[in-house]
Amino acid sequence: MAHKSHRQKALQAQLEAQPTLSLVSQKSKKPTPAKVVEQSMDIDDDDVVISNSTPATAEASTSASGAASGSGFAPLPQSQSNGVLKGEFRRIPIPPHRMTPLKKEWVNLYTPMVDMLGLQVRMNTQRRAVEIKTSGHTVDSGAIQKGADFVKAFSLGFDVNDALALLRLDDLxxxxxxxxxxxxxxxxxxxxxxxxxxxxxxxxxxxxxxxxxxxxxxxxxxxxxxxxxxxxxxxxxxxxxxxxxxxxxxxxxxxxxxxxxxxxxx
Missing domain, CATH: 3.30.1370.10 (K Homology domain, type 1)
Structure with missing residues (x-):
């Protein structure tokens, strides 16, 4: 019986010693890790916010770009897809000795530019020049350049039918x-x-x-x-x-x- 009572006392002493050691360890750990835990919690919260925000922005960018090209830029709107500058203007000077042929062939000059290219054309007799401007009917982005080359070819002395090839072909x-x-x-x-x-x-x-x-x-x-x-x-x-x-x-x-x-x- 004496042996059993001694064993029980030893077990009871061990049981009583464990909580005291755990309390001491918790008390010893409380001063410094409290701030660390709070900081780690703050960092974790920030990380969670960032990780939640990045997929949202990625989804927003992908949805905004739609069928974006490989360069990452969003596609142009439909109004600017043709690339025509509506306010583009050119003035082609005419030599004095070509003013009389210009007046004789004026109908044959401005008709193809209006019908084929959709340009606005007028003869400025005071400046001795032909003025060309794009309009809402202009479809080709290089229409005004073709019209300017056409008028310039006529001013240099080419026949109207020969210069007309500049409007129909691209490699002249x-x-x-x-x-x-x-x-x-x-x-x-x-x-x-x-x-x-x-x-x-x-x-x-x-x-x-x-x-x-x-x-x-x-x-x-x-x-x-x-x-x-x-x-x-x-x-x-x-x-x-x-x-x-x-x-x-x-x-x-x-x-x-x-x-x-x-x-x-x-």
Whole structure:
């Protein structure tokens, strides 16, 4: 019995010692971790708020962008999708010697620009210029540039039907240069160079146009070429060789060879 009572006392002492140790440990832990726990709770709350806000913003951005492109920008509204500037305006000056042909061919000039491009066109006789402006009927973003090139081609001396190709095709351009850009000539030498380019009755000029599929205008010492980039280069090379003194027969042979190559290519 004495043994059992001693064992019971030992167990009772252990049971009484455990709560006292736990209380001491809790009291010892209370001063410092209280603030730490509060700070950790604050941080956790902030983290929860941030994590809750980021998906919302992501969903909002995705919903706002809709069918956004890979760059991340939102698509343009329907009103700006065509890219036409409604207030765009151009003024093309007309040389004095082309004002009379402009008045004669005015109906043939403004009709295709209004019908095909939807532009507003008027002739300003005081400024000696043609003014072009976009309107609500303008659909193509490059319409005003095409109209300006069309009027400029006519002012340089091209026929209306030839200049009209600038409105119908996209790969036609104007190239202008002077004889002095190739070689400095004066007096009779300059006159003979112009005669070699034109030929008798304009035969050389017509043969260059037919071989290179371009249109050429000789305005004194200025030369204007209308056509595609490749064709303009062929015509310009032929004219440069004539300016430098090559005989027309040699230029004809070179143009025939180039024309045969062009037919094989296409």
């Amino acid at each position: 351009y104007l190239d202008s240069f002077e004889i002095k850009d190739v070689k400095t000539l004066h007096g009779d030498h300059l006159s003979r160079a112009i005669g070699r380019i034109a030929g008798e009755g304009g035969k050389v000029k017509f043969s260059i146009e037919n071989a290179s599929r371009t249109r050429i205008v000789l305005a004194d010492t200025h030369i204007h070429i209308l056509g595609s980039v490749q064709n303009i280069k062929i015509a310009r090379d032929a004219i440069v060789s004539l300016i430098l003194g090559s005989p027309p027969g040699k230029v004809y042979a070179h143009l025939k060879m180039v024309g045969a190559r062009m037919k094989q290519r296409f």
